[in-house]
Structure formats: C-alpha cells, structure tokens
C-alpha cells in the first residue's frame with residue numbers, strides 16, 4: 102500500500118507512533134522515525150523493524166517544541182534527496198487532570214506548544230518540500246476530546262480542537278499543491294497516555310464505547326496508513342474517529 106513512499110512520523114519511540122512506524126514499514130514505506138532524544142534501545146528497535154520489512158528507517162532526533170532542532174532535522178531530510186510523501190504529526194502530551202477553574206494559562210501554553218504550535222511549525226517545513234514535489238499527505242493525530250470535549254482536560258481538548266481546525270483549513274489551502282490533509286481522532290487507546298487517565302474517568306469513558314473495550318495502537322495506525330496511501334486519494338479535510346463507537 103505504501104511501497105516506495107517516504108514518511109516522517111513524530112512520537113515514534115512508543116505508543117501509537119511506534120505502532121505507526123511498524124505499520125508503514127509493513128506496507129513498504131521508508132520512515133524518518135522522529136524521537137525526542139537519541140536512544141540506543143530505540144535505534145535497535147527501529148533497525149529490527151527495518152530488517153523485518155526490508156525498508157529504510159532513519160532515526161531523527163528533535164524536541165517538537167524546539168524550532169532550531171526541527172530546522173536541523175529538516176536539513177537532514179533534505180540531504181537525502183528523496184521525496185517526503187507523508188507527514189504524521191503524532192507527538193503529543195496530556196497534562197494532569199484539573200478543573201477548568203484550576204487550569205493555569207502557563208499549563209495551557211505548554212500543552213498547546215506541544216500539541217498545536219509544534220505541529221504547525223513542522224507542517225510548514227514539510228509542506229514546503231511537498232509543494233515542490235506537488236504531492237503529499239499530512240495526517241494530524243487529534244483526539245475525540247477535540248470534538249466532544251473531555252472532563253478535566255480543558256487544555257488538551259482545546260489543543261486538539263485547534264488541530265482539527267488547522268486540518269480543515271490546511272486541506273483547503275494546500276490542495277493547490279496537491280497535498281491532502283486529514284486528521285485521525287482516537288478514542289481511548291492502550292498506551293502510556295491512554296492508561297494515564299484516572300481509573301474512574303477511564304471507566305466512565307469505556308462505558309460510552311459501543312465496542313466496550315480500549316483500542317489497540319495498531320488499530321489507529323491502520324487508518325493513518327490508509328490516509329497516507331493513494332487508496333485515500335479523494336479524501337481530504339476529514340476527521341476520522343477511531344474510537345470503537347462513542
């Protein structure tokens with residue numbers, strides 16, 4: 102499905118990001134696997150995936166909130182002189198639960214920095230490369246919280262809502278360059294982040310899930326891979342929920 106394509110995936114070290122690297126590799130894509138810090142275990146893991154599926158996986162290190170580091174990573178991508186066919190904005194964070202009244206503006210800015218502004222900056226750089234090649238697919242990882250809201254997670258829900266707005270906007274603005282932009286909105290997924298939710302809140306959310314279970318990272322990765330592929334060639338500006346029915 103992705104044979105010969107090259108993808109940039111952030112948040113690649115664990116959770117849904119790591120599952121997405123493996124899914125893309127299994128469909129034949131080469132991947133710039135982006136993690137925050139250099140890490141031998143990560144490199145071993147990426148090498149193992151690359152060998153298993155006979156693709157290239159190039160580890161790249163940058164903190165998504167650091168534009169200088171992003172620029173250095175973009176230089177490395179450019180130096181390889183291959184197309185950047187898709188960008189998966191996966192890296193994200195959630196802060197400690199708190200009521201709206203107790204949410205400080207500093208905390209909001211920190212979450213927006215990671216979940217929204219960093220995505221904007223990286224997307225600007227990669228979209229420039231995609232515009233030159235007149236093709237590309239950008240997939241933002243939002244959340245059902247950005248559509249429905251989430252108790253005690255004001256800054257997280259609003260940062261993901263902003264990402265959804267950006268997705269719809271950019272689908273229109275970048276279509277002249279033949280770049281598609283979509284978002285995937287996961288429900289509750291079995292990762293460190295998904296399991297960070299307080300037990301009573303998790304139970305409350307799971308009670309609303311039609312399928313009655315938590316999702317697997319691979320189930321989200323499958324949809325991301327579809328959106329990166331030419332099989333979704335007539336889909337743009339969409340927010341696809343992967344939430345077991347909520």
Ligand SMILES: NC(=O)c1ccc[n+]([C@@H]2O[C@H](COP(=O)([O-])OP(=O)(O)OC[C@H]3O[C@@H](n4cnc5c(N)ncnc54)[C@H](OP(=O)(O)O)[C@@H]3O)[C@@H](O)[C@H]2O)c1
Pocket residue numbers: 111112113114115116117118136137138163164165166190191192193194215242243244245286287288289290291292293294295296
């Ligand atoms: N799990 C869920 O239930 C759920 C539901 C809806 C949406 N999502 C979204 O799905 C995406 C992946 O989350 P996950 O569940 O896989 O969570 P996770 O296991 O906590 O992984 C988050 C990833 O983001 C990276 N990251 C965070 N801040 C970063 C920064 N400043 N610079 C570089 N990398 C950074 C982390 O890197 P390190 O390994 O270096 O920390 C990690 O690889 C997120 O955008 C999240 O909001 C998750």
